[in-house]
Amino acid sequence: MAGRLAKDDLGPRAAELVLAACRGQTALERALGGVPAGEEPPRERTDGPGQGIFVSEIRVRGFRGIGPEVRLPLAPGPGLTVVTGRNGSGKSSFAEAAELALTGYNARWTRARHDVWRQGWRNLHNRDAAIALELVQAGRADKTTIRRRWAPDDDLAQGEWTQDDGPFDAGRWHDALETYRPFLPYSELGTVLDAQPEDLYEALHRLLGLEAITEAQQALAEHRKRLAETVARPYDRRERVRAELAASADERARRAAELLGSDAPDLDAIADLALGADVGSGTSLLHQVVDLSLPPDDEVGRARETLDLALGAVTVVATDNAQDSLRCSEILKLAIQLLESGGNQDCPVCRRGRLDALWRAKAKERAEHLAQAAAELHGAADRLDVAVAATRALCQPPPDVLLDAQDMLDTTTVLQAWQAWEACLCIDDPVRLRAEFFDRHAELAAAVDQLKTVAREQIDRHDLVWRPMAIALFEWHSQAQQALADAEVLADVTEAENWIRKTAATLRTERIAPFAKESQRIWQRLRQQSNVDLGAVRLGGARNVELDVSVDGVSNSALAVMSQGELHSLGLALFLPRAMVDESPFRFVVVDDPVQAMDPSKVDGLAQVLADVGLTRQVVVFTHDERLVEALRRLRLTATVWEVCRGEESVVRVRMSDDPVGRCLNDARAMRVDEDLPGALKGELVASCCRAALEAAAHARFRRARLGSGMPHAEVERVLECALTTRQKLALAVLGDVAESAKLLPHLDDVVGAWAVDLLQSCRVGGDAGDLDVLIRDTELLAGWLQR
Incomplete structure (x- = not known):
């Protein structure tokens, strides 16, 4: 991922987010939060089940159609194994047991519409249920045994699930089984395409190892959606909030509506409004009225006390002759100066008194007394001036708000009281000032308090309407x-998401190419004579798998044009490459009933595909259709064939299956030595087995010849159905025509010998066949000649 980022022109912030998203949700949140990227601990990885895993044995007891315990041995290595048996023989019980043992569930039961499939898992004849899957791993000598055991009263989900001697660790196997699931039951073959589109998508997606980049893309998409919602939310809501504000008579609401109506609203101004800051009009005037202030009561009290003291002091020292005493004191001071400068002498005013030392002492004392009285008067006068000035300083002019708020409040009383108080500044008489100033102040204070009460009531009424609007505005x-x-972060996240989406699409295309090529190759082998062609296989952007299917060169939907057999074939073409990737720990593939609904030509293609897969994988196929085994033998493809037979009381036997000729001859030999059979019945049964052996050899010869010459499968089977008797079937194989049955015996006599003619006669008469050992021997010889 880092290498691809280095080659692309992606912003550094977006590139950082891409790498963080690939490391996980926590790293992405840290990167979005601005936390520097640190060393991320590696993601914990659980130990897988190992590599190179093969199946060596499946053991079943008391499960589904199997009663007493029976084992299905399998060669643990590459190769094709076919397990055959008629419907109800118990063969599918082995496949279901293997899947249940390893995965804990069975796809057939999971998709079943009726509970009978899930409830009928325990065998009716044996309540002691147990299954075991024995696995071997390449390069290791020891085996791994996975077991499920159930007590008689346990449900399917209960019981004991173990691996060797300990509990089964399902978590250790889970990821590998989800990604490289090696089981394909019949119930899934036809539903590969018509199931939920994301099911196949998820299966292929895990296979391609794109989980990390997909999770990163999803994480970025989630953050992008959240950020986009955050960025869009205020603009989506703005008009509704603005309309509510504009409809209000509150000045703050109207101002807020104006701000919201701007292309770029002033968020600071809006915050001031929402938080109650003044805006210069409206309710702010009411708040200004509430905030009106007069001089503090203690300050007014001190001014009044100071003025009272000053007036009292002046009253005490102020007399009518206070000024005369001052002037007399000045005259005495001048006379004393005259005495001191001229010596004793007569009074210069009256000429009768004498200015001498005695007079001087008396005059000086008198002058000092008079001067002191004058000084006291001047001091009291100065203090009174200061007190008057301090009192006047308390007075303030009426504030402008009393005029501005007249439209909202009746401020007349307060304004008049304030003006009357202010008029005290013009009173010169301190005594009058004292009498009027403080009385007018008290009247003004009472009027202001009353006005404030009215203003608060109006504010409360306004706030009752404004408060919810303010809350909405602040939100x-x-x-x-x-x-x-978030807008800037959104741009980076969007850039990162677009890049990773494009890169994921490129990686899907690159990684699915070899898988799609292998699916196309397998389909070409399976399609045989089908006119449906499979083109590209792609992982779509809508979490679905896109298949380019065409009919005679015209594109169409797979579901619309394919038969059930073709859908099964396409299901195999999509499943097998998934199970065959080198990264898979499983080297085995278990397929249940893939032949159903296939026409004969596709059975041949299936045989070839399974044989090819068997070159590198252990392929185990369960089928009741003999056509697959017949095709393998006719095409001379290597395979091990097991036959499953079910008897009374759910007793199931597993035996190695020869070709049909050998099986019929073995049955004939077994009956030949059975002492419990009466002689006539024994002869008839042996002759019947010999006829069946010759007919099987004739069928194989005719199919090999006609299919090899290019005759369609359907035509070959139609011709075989026309041959009803043993002689007609041999005539078809030897002479190529049912109508030539009369020429068969002469031809055999001439080409093979008279013994061949005698053999056919002995097989026909049954109980009068003569020596049964000779009959069996000659049948084997003639069947061998037919198969050459």
């Missing part, structure tokens, strides 16, 4: 702020 403001912060 929008918070969303808008977050949107601004």
Whole structure:
């Protein structure tokens, strides 16, 4: 991923987010939060089940159609094994047991519409249920045995599930089984395409190892959606909030509506409004009225006390002759200066008194007394001036808000009281000032308090309407702020998501190419004479698998044009490459009943495909259709064939199966030595087995010759159905025509010998066949000649 990023022109922030998303959800959240990328601990990986796993044996007891325990031995290595048996023989019980032992469930039961499939898992004749799957791993000598055991009263989901001597660790096997599932039951073959589209997509997606990049893409998409919602939310909501504000008579609401109507709303101004800051009009005037202030009561009290003290002091020292005393004191001071400068002398004013030392002492004392009285008067006067100035300083002019708020409040009383208080500044008489100033102040204070009460009531009424609008406005403001912060992050996340989506599509195309090529190759082998062609296989962007299917060169839907047999073949073409990838730990593939609904030509293609897969994988196929085994033998493809037979009380036997001729001859020999059979019945039964052997050899010869010459499978089978007797079947194989039955015996006498003619006669008469050992021997010889 880092290498691809280096080659692309991607922003550094977006590239960082891509790498963080690939490391996991926690790393992506840290990167989005601005936390520097640190060393991420490696993702924990659970130990898988190992590599090169083959199946060496399946053991079943008391499960499905199998009563007493029976084992199905399998060669643990590459090769094709076919397990045959008629319907109800118990062969599919082995396939279901293997899948259940390893995965814990069975696809057939999971998709079953009726509970009878899930409830009828325990055998009716043996309640002691147990299954075991024995596995070997390439390069290791020891074996692994996975067992499921159930007590008589256990449900299917209960019981004991073990691996060797310990509990089965399902988690260790889970990822490998989900990605490289080696089981394909019949119930899944026809539903590979008509199941949920994402099921096949998920299966192939895991196979291609794209989980990490897909999870990264999903994580980025989730964050992009969340950020886009955050960025869009305030703009989606803005008009609704603005309309609600504009409909209000509140000045703050109208101002907020104006701000929201702007292309780029002023978020700071909106925050001020929402949080109650002044906006210069409207309810702010009411708040200004509430905030009106007069001089504090303690300050007014001190001013009044100071003024009272100053007035009292002036009253005490102020007399009518206070000024005369001051002037007299000045005259005495001048006379004393005259005495001191001129010596004793007569009074210069009256000429009767004498200015001498005695007079001087008395005059000086008198002058000092008069000067002190004058000084006290001046001091009291100065203090009174200060007190008057301090009192006047308390007075303030009426505030403008009393005029501005007149449209909202009746401020007349307060305004008049304030103006009357202000008029005290013009009073010069301190005593009058004292009498009026403080009384007018008290009246003003009472009027202001009353006005404030009315203003608060109006504010409360306004706030009752404004508060929810303010809350809504602040919520929008918070969303808008977050949107601004997230918008830049959204651009980076979107860029990262677009890049990783494009890269994921490229990787899907690159990685699915070899898989699609192998599916096309397998389909070409399976299609045989079908006019349906399979083109490209792609993983679509809508989490589905896109198949280019065409009929005679015209594109169409697979479900619309394919028969059930063709759908089965296409299901195999999609399943087998998935199970065959080198990364899979499983080197075995178990396929149940793939032949159903296939026409004969496709059976030949299936035989070839399975044989090819068997060159590198252990392929185990369960089928009741003898056509697959016949095709393998006719095409001389190597395969091990096991036959499953079910008797009374659910007793199941597994035996190695020869070709049909050998099987019939073995049955004839077994009956020949059976002492419990009466002689006549024994002869008839042996003769019947010999006829069956010759007919099987004749069928094989005719199919090999006609199919080899290019005759269609359907035509070959139609001709075989026309041959009803043993002689007609041999005539068809030897002479090529049912109508030539009369010429068969002369031809055999001439080409093979008279013994061949005698053999056919002995097989026909049954109980009068003579020496049964000779009959069996000659049948084997003639069958061998037919098969050459």
